[in-house]
Amino acid sequence: MKHLFLVFVFYSLSTIVSAQEDVAELFTKGAVRYDFEFVGHHNSVEVVKKQTKYLPVWGGNYNALTSMPDYGTYRYQLFALGSNNLIFQKGFSPLFWEWQITNEAKQETGSFYQSLFFPKPVSDAFLKLQERTFGGEWNTIFIDTFKVDDFYIINEKYPVPPIDTVTFNGVPSKHVDLVVLAEGYREDEMKKFSSDVRRLTDSLFVAAPFSLHHNKFNVLALQTPSVESGTDIPGEHLFRNTAFNSHYYTFGSPRYLTVSDMKRVYDALDGVAWDYIYILVNEERYGGGGFYNFLNVCSSDNARSPFVFCHELGHGLAGLADEYYSSSTSYNDFYNQEIEPWEPNITTMIRFNKKWFRQITEKIPVPTPREAQYAGKVGVFEGGGYTNKGIYSPVMSCWMKEESAGEFCPVCQKSIEEAILLHCK
Numbered sequence: 001m002k003h004l005f006l007v008f009v010f011y012s013l014s015t016i017v018s019a020q021e022d023v024a025e026l027f028t029k030g031a032v033r034y035d036f037e038f039v040g041h042h043n044s045v046e047v048v049k050k051q052t053k054y055l056p057v058w059g060g061n062y063n064a065l066t067s068m069p070d071y072g073t074y075r076y077q078l079f080a081l082g083s084n085n086l087i088f089q090k091g092f093s094p095l096f097w098e099w100q101i102t103n104e105a106k107q108e109t110g111s112f113y114q115s116l117f118f119p120k121p122v123s124d125a126f127l128k129l130q131e132r133t134f135g136g137e138w139n140t141i142f143i144d145t146f147k148v149d150d151f152y153i154i155n156e157k158y159p160v161p162p163i164d165t166v167t168f169n170g171v172p173s174k175h176v177d178l179v180v181l182a183e184g185y186r187e188d189e190m191k192k193f194s195s196d197v198r199r200l201t202d203s204l205f206v207a208a209p210f211s212l213h214h215n216k217f218n219v220l221a222l223q224t225p226s227v228e229s230g231t232d233i234p235g236e237h238l239f240r241n242t243a244f245n246s247h248y249y250t251f252g253s254p255r256y257l258t259v260s261d262m263k264r265v266y267d268a269l270d271g272v273a274w275d276y277i278y279i280l281v282n283e284e285r286y287g288g289g290g291f292y293n294f295l296n297v298c299s300s301d302n303a304r305s306p307f308v309f310c311h312e313l314g315h316g317l318a319g320l321a322d323e324y325y326s327s328s329t330s331y332n333d334f335y336n337q338e339i340e341p342w343e344p345n346i347t348t349m350i351r352f353n354k355k356w357f358r359q360i361t362e363k364i365p366v367p368t369p370r371e372a373q374y375a376g377k378v379g380v381f382e383g384g385g386y387t388n389k390g391i392y393s394p395v396m397s398c399w400m401k402e403e404s405a406g407e408f409c410p411v412c413q414k415s416i417e418e419a420i421l422l423h424c425k
């Protein structure tokens with residue numbers, strides 16, 4: 001009986017592996033960039049197609065085309081035309097989704113530029129874009145047939161900005177390719193940019209689990225110059241002419257630093273292999289922003305920048321939620337407490353067996369009181385995801401909550417590690 005079981009497991013694993021390899025054969029060298037605008041209100045969304053490009057390189061892993069975790073507020077899928085087999089899937093959390101839950105979105109129409117990236121298919125494919133509803137279901141909002149020989153697909157030579165290679169460990173398809181773009185650095189400030197990137201990535205690679213996986217990363221610093229130094233601070237009537245139009249006061253929050261002009265960001269990357277985009281803003285003021293599989297932003301010169309740099313990448317790389325619960329975020333219904341959130345480091349206890357259940361190794365009360373005796377232990381602590389009731393975090397203190405934690409908690413570390421390893425299969 002035991003032997004039979006082993007044979008079955010071996011057979012199942014080999015089927016999965018060969019399925020992944022078969023899928024990889026459906027793609028060729030290069031990538032597709034599919035541009036559109038999200039246009040909508042708090043309860044509606046329309047996808048307005050803009051342009052499609054063939055890019056020379058794709059930074060992703062051909063062995064993980066359909067095995068990325070089902071995280072994100074949106075996801076896109078590619079199916080082989082005819083067989084209807086899933087050949088690529090990726091989830092992401094765009095800025096548009098966060099805007100949709102602001103009060104502004106109840107009164108105004110918003111428009112946000114977005115690109116989807118996937119490896120270049122050898123045959124025509126069917127593209128499906130879905131949003132995650134408040135009830136947690138996937139709802140299809142857009143479909144298109146991607147025709148590989150459509151003569152409108154732009155296929156140009158793309159200029160590549162000067163690149164300072166900070167870390168190189170090998171081929172992009174087997175490594176995590178982190179590209180850092182200069183924002184608010186003038187042409188004559190590129191030495192400072194290189195030194196800022198090194199300082200902040202050095203702080204990243206001494207933090208677990210990044211410290212254990214430094215050799216799985218390529219880090220490229222893209223020298224994209226701005227006309228002026230710094231960034232926009234709309235609440236203080238300060239505006240600077242910069243490469244990507246970054247600004248504080250996103251959705252009214254003084255420290256929320258994001259980028260309005262995503263098209264310019266993507267244009268700068270057309271000739272580069274990448275997995276994660278980090279915009280480093282030449283600025284002393286505290287701030288940042290991080291979005292799963294979409295964007296990471298951080299200011300360079302604040303005393304807390306090394307912490308913010310790590311925290312935002314927790315969102316961007318691993319889809320981690322904020323574990324803090326006292327904040328001035330101006331969102332309505334960020335989390336539906338009737339369902340289990342998709343983020344790996346918070347729970348509503350509705351399907352806790354799918355979360356960090358197995359990482360609770362000690363006899364500990366659940367929920368776990370926020371008392372000194374449980375400091376540093378993995379439990380289930382009420383408070384997280386911007387609310388102090390109904391949402392629970394794995395530890396009392398973690399970098400997804402506050403700087404004083406000194407590190408990512410074991411649950412966040414495990415999620416980050418899984419995300420890293422997925423790029424190296």
Ligand SMILES: [Zn+2]
Pocket residue numbers: 323345394395398399400408409410411412413
């Ligand atoms: Zn954590």
